Amino acid sequence: MSETSTKNISYYLRTHMREYGMVLALIAIMAFFQYLTDGVLMKPVNLTNLFLQNSYVIIMAVGMLLVIVGGNIDLSVGSVVGFIGALAAVMAVQWDLPTVVVVPVCLVVGGLIGCAQGYWVAYWRIPSFIVTLAGMLVFRGLTLALLGGASVGPFPANFQLMSSGFVPDFFGGLIEGRFNVFSMALGVFVAVLLPVLGLRARAKQARFAAVEEPMAFFAAKHALAGLAILYIAYLLSTYRGLPNVLIIMAVLIAIFTFVTNSTTIGRRIYAMGGNEKAAQLSGINTRKLAFLTFANMGMLAGLAGLVFAARLNTATPKAGFAFELDVIAAVFIGGASMSGGVGKIIGAVVGALIMGVMNNGMSIVGVGIDWQQVIKGLVLLAAVIFDVYNKNKA
């Protein structure tokens, strides 16, 4: 009995190597920099900064995953970040419009930009690489035009909250401002919620067929994840609490994990990327789906533009420059396939975190920007080689 179950676990581990390999890599990289930086990496201040610095990459990686799984790519997101930031600055600073107007308008404009590009890709079958390369130039140019080549800022205080704000402590006063109890409570809630949801899904699956994932593995995975969440929540709570942008990210990750894993539209996007002809012949409207993935990407790039502008507190013509590379690298490090049909939201998030931790850790250690790029490039290459190696071995 126990022998077969250990065999199951090792078999399961081997077949799901890719999914957990990157998480292990992330943990290893964090441990490595924790050691190199003498513990600075996991200091509450730095951890908070880590999330703030990488929020926009994670926000866009989530959308980019869908685009790439669908068999396309979007090179324009960096320029869209700059353009939306510029638009927000013009509206909020120069026209004095309230934040409640600026934010929705910017998100809608981002979505429309996505639609405009998706239209050519989906309905005219123009390769996404070319359409979005054009978009990259167009929106970088429009950013410059909109800002007149100069930086515009600062933003009103409530606009900045999106990026630099923290979840207020609704239980404030319990431990005199030193510890954000609400943030910790939220962490505990999520740490409990995840295994509960997991157990429910297993029970549901067990009613129809044997559950693939061994119970011991399930328990270990959730125990580790729960501890990590509690630990991070604890660290953040001792500083200023959970950043608003972390909540935005968590909500997006939850929504898109659900969409990709559990909805028909998610399944159809994977099918489209896996074999477009077979998907079409199965009655799937692949054009509409491709269009939607771009519309979604545009909106998320818009959101990232707002977050980034709010963080810098000014819109600059250079904002978002080369972000598309970070985002795309994160998705591929996270295990997505260039040919489409393969990739997970959580993988893209882990990929973004790996890039983020390396950026942050190397900066603290004092590695120059030149070598940082070299190392990040090699990590991207290594991750994809690992992928290909695993696939060939299987």
Add this chain to the structure above:
Amino acid sequence: MDTILEMRNITKTFPGVKALDDVNLKVRRGEIHALCGENGAGKSTLMKVLSGVYPHGTYDGDILFDDDIQSFKDIRDSEARGIIIIHQELALVPLLSIAENIFLGNELSENGVINWPKTFARTTELLGKVGLREAPNTLVTNIGVGKQQLVEIAKALSKEVKLLILDEPTSSLQENDSQKLLDLLIEFRNQGITSILISHKLNEISRVADRITVIRDGKAVSTLDCLDGQISEDDIVKDMVGRDMAHRYPERTPNIGATMMEVRNWTCYHPLHPTQKLIKDVHIDVAAGEVVGIAGLMGAGRTELAMSIFGKSYGHNISGDVLMHGKSVDVSTVQRAIAAGLAYVTEDRKEMGLILDESITTNITLANLPGVSEHGVLNEGAERGVAEEYRQKINIRTPNVGQKVINLSGGNQQKVVLSKWLFAGPEVLILDEPTRGIDVGAKYEIYSIINQLAADGKGVIMISSEMPELLGMCDRIYVMNEGEIKGQLAASDASQEKIMHMILKG
């Protein structure tokens, strides 16, 4: 007699599977040696061992070629000794010319500069040997599959070939191209070239082979000598499946109901050449519980007809009516065609039927996701339940419905495609070459499924290039040629000769 190749006690193990178990194979110099066996029996693995795809050291046993023990490290090694393999999937570059393809990787050059006059002259000579009348600078994409096969053979001849291995060479060829290819093999035999022929088509094997080795479950079960003319196709089948197959087609008592689907005045043009009419004013119908065949040569327009009906998935400027139960229905998109009760099982399951990298479950539910979801949210449990149900009902051989489809044999892949469409709940199924590239045992199972569908009151339209299959399965057969229905025959009245006659007289 002189032996050119001897494979002794070959055993090849993959993790968990013994693909070859102590196989012995002797090939005599100058003979055509056929290799038969069901898909997955180990024929291709054996040939990969021989050609060095699985290098020396990864298998047990010895390969003797020209009386020397060989230890090939890769295909280049085996090619250097004159062993050339032509794979089932052609390995030509479509946008290069015939000459460029023949000498690809082996260019006639000096210091890296290609000698074109010499290349063209050699190509012309080689094309003459294989009987292909095409200019050497014709692009491969512009010639048919049959001719492409000949280019592959010319490519093999461009090297010093002593042993030619052909893996299912005729599987994608139409009848007369297959005949030409087989004649060519006989011609080669007369010139002293030894061939190994892997094929599912028993009539071809019994026509050209001198000896036959049958492989079953990784073992060589028998070697039959054809020279005395005592070997019947039934003997081969018996050895292949390990049991007597008295009936190659399962029994069925037709119970034909009212007309279910009618196609009227169906016309369609070529997608790239808008003036070329591919389908010309076709009328067909199928009744509940009926199996209707569409016979024809490759290129007759059968697949184009089926795909243009199924959601206008092929062709341009399509006109005509589709009626279900006497009422006109909209089939202008695949979604609408499915909603109208149609299903189309493609002839090309890898390219157009399956998502190879996804699980059996994902593939089966793909055409009917609403059937396993609520408000767009998938019920994973229900999904696996559906997959399990079809695994048992259709007998998909896999330990686990989470298995990726790419790991299944051809027959089991076809069962997954069929399951997908059964789960979509159609009234009429169009099956396009439903048994292409699958072995005898699995074919029988597919036939049984088709009979069950008819017994359940569905209408089945079956497109096949194998006439015996149509004659064995169908109640009625349409004969199609050059985009037109040339006529129809009742099953009781049909024969291969009559079908060929109908094709040719038009």
